[in-house]
Amino acid sequence: MTSLTLVRRIKARPQVVFDAVTTAEGIAQWWGPDAGPVLVAEVDPRVGGRYRVRFRMLDTTEHESSGEFLEIVRPERIVMTWRWKGGVEDPGESRVEMTLKAVPEGTELTFIHSQLHDEETCRSHEEGWTGSLDKLESHFAAVTVAC
Amino acid sequence: MVNYQQRLDRTFMAVVDPTRRAILAQLERRDGASISELAKPFSIRLPAVMKHLDVLADAGLVTRSKSGRTVTVRLRPQPMREAMEWLRRYERFWSSSLDRLTAYAESKEAAARRKGR
Numbered sequence: 234m235t236s237l238t239l240v241r242r243i244k245a246r247p248q249v250v251f252d253a254v255t256t257a258e259g260i261a262q263w264w265g266p267d268a269g270p271v272l273v274a275e276v277d278p279r280v281g282g283r284y285r286v287r288f289r290m291l292d293t294t295e296h297e298s299s300g301e302f303l304e305i306v307r308p309e310r311i312v313m314t315w316r317w318k319g320g321v322e323d324p325g326e327s328r329v330e331m332t333l334k335a336v337p338e339g340t341e342l343t344f345i346h347s348q349l350h351d352e353e354t355c356r357s358h359e360e361g362w363t364g365s366l367d368k369l370e371s372h373f374a375a376v377t378v379a380c
Numbered sequence: 381m382v383n384y385q386q387r388l389d390r391t392f393m394a395v396v397d398p399t400r401r402a403i404l405a406q407l408e409r410r411d412g413a414s415i416s417e418l419a420k421p422f423s424i425r426l427p428a429v430m431k432h433l434d435v436l437a438d439a440g441l442v443t444r445s446k447s448g449r450t451v452t453v454r455l456r457p458q459p460m461r462e463a464m465e466w467l468r469r470y471e472r473f474w475s476s477s478l479d480r481l482t483a484y485a486e487s488k489e490a491a492a493r494r495k496g497r
Contacts, residue, residue, distance in 0.1 A: 263478075
């Protein structure tokens with residue numbers, strides 16, 4: 234299966250980062266790939282609670298994703314499911330995981346978007362998904378494939 | 381007609397196996413190789429290599445052409461490019477989102493400190 238990992242060092246305490254991720258007010262300020270506006274931000278940050286975020290990009294296309302919180306440990310960890318609304322290209326459900334670690338300068342955020350690929354394909358693959366795509370370095374760096 | 385998602389599935393399934401990735405990496409370094417050349421670095425038999433090549437060919441990642449007794453295998457990078465482009469979209473999405481999250485959290489922190497003073 235496919236996952237994307239990103240790490241950021243942030244000059245803010247973990248609880249400040251945590252609030253930016255788990256409040257509608259915070260999400261409205263950063264969610265989305267460009268400076269286009271967040272149109273809807275609904276968030277119920279407790280285990281079993283749901284979120285829904287809709288944003289418009291500068292090219293005027295609108296996109297929405299939603300999911301359920303699987304883990305909420307303030308101010309350390311957020312795990313949620315992820316699904317694009319009406320996603321033709323990515324119909325399945327994936328998983329987003331953010332871990333906030335206190336460091337002297339503030340917070341180290343480790344972000345993982347995983348299960349980007351079909352679980353059935355994964356299970357049915359007899360040899361097992363044990364490899365790592367990053368050996369094909371000339372193609373891509375930050376992505377790994379593992380089950 | 382195979383759709384986009386199925387093509388991606390086949391590409392990822394093909395490249396998840398370490399032997400197949402090693403075969404692709406070999407083909408990346410040269411323009412075409414025979415099956416026995418490809419089999420050389422591996423401690424597996426020719427038929428096993430042929431099976432891996434079948435999977436890679438089904439995913440459109442290699443082409444095989446026969447001339448006399450020799451089969452020449454060549455890399456076909458398009459499906460890999462398509463898969464990488466798909467992943468890069470996610471990377472772009474999150475990379476710029478997290479940059480903005482960083483800027484926002486840092487401004488909140490700075491504001492809280494000013495207030496606290």
